[in-house]
Amino acid sequence: MLYDLVNAVWRKSSYSGQGGDCVEVADSVPGITPVRDRKTPEGPCLMFGTVAWASFARMVKIGELPSD
Numbered sequence: 083m084l085y086d087l088v089n090a091v092w093r094k095s096s097y098s099g100q101g102g103d104c105v106e107v108a109d110s111v112p113g114i115t116p117v118r119d120r121k122t123p124e125g126p127c128l129m130f131g132t133v134a135w136a137s138f139a140r141m142v143k144i145g146e147l148p149s150d
Contacts (some may be wrong), residue, residue, distance in 0.1 A: 085129065087127050090108035090116060092106040092111045092118070092123070093106060093107060095107050104119075104121075108118075112132065113132060114132060114141075115129075115131075115132050116129055117130065139150060
C-alpha cells in the first residue's frame, strides 16, 4: 500500500538519543506511524501500524527493550 506523506507533520521522537542518532515520527497519518532518519528526511521511511508502534514505544519506555 502506498501512503502520501507530502503533508505529514514530522517530529523528533521522544525516544531518540541526545546525539545525532535521531528518528522522526509522523502522527498525522491515520492507521500508521511513519518513522524516518532525521539526518536524511528525503530518504526512505519505515511504516508501522499505530498499535504496533505504541506497543514498541511503551516497551522501550518501561525498559523491556534496550533504548541505546
